Amino acid sequence: MTDFHYDIDADGIATITWDVPDKSMNVLNLEGTAELDALVDKALGDENVVGVVITSGKADFAGGMDLNVISKMAEMAGDDPARGLFDGIMNFHRITRKIERAGMDAKNKGGKPIAAALPGTALGIGFEIPLACHRIFAADNPKAKIGLPEILVGIFPGAGGTTRLSRKMDMMSAAPILMEGKLSDPTKAKRLGLVDEVVPADELLSAAKAWVKSATDADIVKPWDVKGFKMPGGAPYHPAGFMTYVGASAMIHGKTKGVYPAAKAMLSAIYEGAQVPFDTAIRIEARWFTNVLMNPSSSAMINTLFTHKTALEKGAVRPAGIKDMKVRKLGVMGAGMMGAGIAFVSARVGIEVVLLDRDQEAANKGLATIQGLLDQGVKRKKITPEKSTEIISHVSATADYADLQGCDLIVEAVFEDPAIKATVTKAAEAQLSEDAIFATNTSTLPITELAKASRDDSRYIGIHFFSPVHLMNLVEIIKGEKTGDEAVAKALDFVRQIKKTPIVVNDARFFYANRCILPYVNEGIRMLDEGVEPAMVDNVAKLMGMPVGPLQLADEVSIDLSMKIMKATQNAMGDAYPYSAADDIVEKMFNDDRMGRKNNKGFYDYDEKGKRTGIWEGLRSQWPVADEQPDITEVKHRLAMAQVLEAVRSFEEGVLEDIREGDVGAILGWGFQPWSGGPFSWLDMIGAEHAVAICDDLTAKFGERFTTPALLRELADSGETFYGKFGPKAKDAA
Numbered sequence: 001m002t003d004f005h006y007d008i009d010a011d012g013i014a015t016i017t018w019d020v021p022d023k024s025m026n027v028l029n030l031e032g033t034a035e036l037d038a039l040v041d042k043a044l045g046d047e048n049v050v051g052v053v054i055t056s057g058k059a060d061f062a063g064g065m066d067l068n069v070i071s072k073m074a075e076m077a078g079d080d081p082a083r084g085l086f087d088g089i090m091n092f093h094r095i096t097r098k099i100e101r102a103g104m105d106a107k108n109k110g111g112k113p114i115a116a117a118l119p120g121t122a123l124g125i126g127f128e129i130p131l132a133c134h135r136i137f138a139a140d141n142p143k144a145k146i147g148l149p150e151i152l153v154g155i156f157p158g159a160g161g162t163t164r165l166s167r168k169m170d171m172m173s174a175a176p177i178l179m180e181g182k183l184s185d186p187t188k189a190k191r192l193g194l195v196d197e198v199v200p201a202d203e204l205l206s207a208a209k210a211w212v213k214s215a216t217d218a219d220i221v222k223p224w225d226v227k228g229f230k231m232p233g234g235a236p237y238h239p240a241g242f243m244t245y246v247g248a249s250a251m252i253h254g255k256t257k258g259v260y261p262a263a264k265a266m267l268s269a270i271y272e273g274a275q276v277p278f279d280t281a282i283r284i285e286a287r288w289f290t291n292v293l294m295n296p297s298s299s300a301m302i303n304t305l306f307t308h309k310t311a312l313e314k315g316a317v318r319p320a321g322i323k324d325m326k327v328r329k330l331g332v333m334g335a336g337m338m339g340a341g342i343a344f345v346s347a348r349v350g351i352e353v354v355l356l357d358r359d360q361e362a363a364n365k366g367l368a369t370i371q372g373l374l375d376q377g378v379k380r381k382k383i384t385p386e387k388s389t390e391i392i393s394h395v396s397a398t399a400d401y402a403d404l405q406g407c408d409l410i411v412e413a414v415f416e417d418p419a420i421k422a423t424v425t426k427a428a429e430a431q432l433s434e435d436a437i438f439a440t441n442t443s444t445l446p447i448t449e450l451a452k453a454s455r456d457d458s459r460y461i462g463i464h465f466f467s468p469v470h471l472m473n474l475v476e477i478i479k480g481e482k483t484g485d486e487a488v489a490k491a492l493d494f495v496r497q498i499k500k501t502p503i504v505v506n507d508a509r510f511f512y513a514n515r516c517i518l519p520y521v522n523e524g525i526r527m528l529d530e531g532v533e534p535a536m537v538d539n540v541a542k543l544m545g546m547p548v549g550p551l552q553l554a555d556e557v558s559i560d561l562s563m564k565i566m567k568a569t570q571n572a573m574g575d576a577y578p579y580s581a582a583d584d585i586v587e588k589m590f591n592d593d594r595m596g597r598k599n600n601k602g603f604y605d606y607d608e609k610g611k612r613t614g615i616w617e618g619l620r621s622q623w624p625v626a627d628e629q630p631d632i633t634e635v636k637h638r639l640a641m642a643q644v645l646e647a648v649r650s651f652e653e654g655v656l657e658d659i660r661e662g663d664v665g666a667i668l669g670w671g672f673q674p675w676s677g678g679p680f681s682w683l684d685m686i687g688a689e690h691a692v693a694i695c696d697d698l699t700a701k702f703g704e705r706f707t708t709p710a711l712l713r714e715l716a717d718s719g720e721t722f723y724g725k726f727g728p729k730a731k732d733a734a
Ligand code: NAD
Pocket: 333, 334, 335, 336, 337, 338, 339, 356, 357, 358, 362, 412, 413, 414, 415, 416, 417, 420, 424, 441, 442, 443, 444, 464, 465, 466, 467
């Protein structure tokens, strides 16, 4: 199998075309790397070749590196994986550097011009190769995404992208691209200086070739290969550079709280590299990249946020043997906050949506919410006015159940009241054909119970979105006791259609995500009663890598909703309800009308614009702060274990069927410390034995809620890991 093709035209221009067989997107693996290497040699060594264009045979240039390459390089090196990684990385540097130098002598003469011609998306190493070329042409393809998203999966551009980009533009301009993984369409990429020219798609190759033909020696020398090169924006010891690097260092620490090794390592590579010649700089980059790859956080993030997330999106848990069940016409019942959001994300991908509410006025309100989201998109130039008109045209707002005729899926998002849900389920089903699937977006009511209102509980399912629907990518699919495979397949196909990430769980109180997040919030709140300084609670949570501390989260969710959930749970559980100080605190806040962000007063104070101004002073008078404060590690352990133990119990009880879903769901659903790869990856990282020790300690001090689950203890006793025992490889082998 060849991933790259080679031909020479009548003008002596060699074209290296990347076209991985049987894949819709090019990705680089080790075999492809060797092929590219050989073809570059061939072109540079052939005296009949005057220059080279590197392009793609597909609509896009490349999606990046096949991330399995990383583990392969480490494995191939046996007991010295760091050496294997470093050597493997240096091999990429050797090839890109060969492209960049293109046969030039020490005086920068005699090289062959090499242009990159990008028909579409070019990401990761798929953009680092072009960065090594002498000129980058991009087709004016508005769908194309160009950039270096590595940081989003816990690594950084380690095939020269970091060193080249920080020499191509000043740090301030490079920061969003390198440090935040911001992607650009070709027009923006040109404006930022990422690509040199944007040309009509059908002129891409000819434009690149014309440039190759006319390029002079001076055109192909990179600035950093010219004597006297100065870092744009200033090197670290230049006054301007000094300011930049000091600022960048603080900014990165502020953003990552020190828990993401990649951002810091990337900045170190840039900072240290900026003080030495290019060839030394890329060696330094390779060292830092090896360092990051050897950190368990990077493999955990790659596994969860790339490998496992992609597998779930592609249907890893879809029931086998069921035909494609894509949605053609969707009915959304309840045009409130959630219903409007669900209608919006569905219409956005072209699904015809009927948005139904109690009366026309309420339905129109939902339509207006969608229009508002679209207007915002137009204002921020995320979509064109034409696209906005097209999207809204897919939605019809109504109060007439007859309009639901022809819908093949219904998602119900009316009030959280079983009686109302039962009524609307019956009324809707009277209009639907028998093969339609009915889904509820309930966040607290058992699916199995709600399904009783349906004429066919095998076609009834939970499709649980998170708020705000258009921003939250996780969708929790919940199987009731009788839910059948077709309903699961339909829900999964729908989630894929709207480009979100699904997890499938079984029916149990609060399903998965809310089950784990509620104890986190409670744990934080009950600390107030113990006299823990409130700022410590939320700040420690952030130091763990949680996006929002428990007290802030309680405010965001709103105290009245917490109160409602609390009361409903108390009613449902009766004597088994585990009362705690958190219940009293929530009740007190509720009685004092401190509802959180929604009324501008909660655990935090807010200004009239709704901006948080600080912890509410009254907290410290209501729940006095103790003289002696707990150890930070202990607070971290409590806040982490409150969530993680629920995840383990969910798996133990069969609510979760696949630990990958537990990890992906945790990061996407409630932002569980992403650096850890999720609760199960985190437990594997610290080791079951250590986790058990933490739990035993917390149980002795704080009570039964931290009791070690039997499964975790078993793993500790047998020296196993979650992924070793229950991961996809173990499953396949079973
Ligand atoms: P909401 O109050 O904003 O909207 C509910 C809508 O349902 C209102 O427009 C109301 O007019 C309509 N409605 C009520 N009775 C109806 C009837 N008989 N027929 C037709 N329409 C009717 O509530 P929401 O926050 O959008 O929540 C809706 C559902 O989504 C609930 O089941 C809730 O548990 C669930 N949910 C909410 C969130 C959240 O964060 N708000 C998250 C996940 C799931």
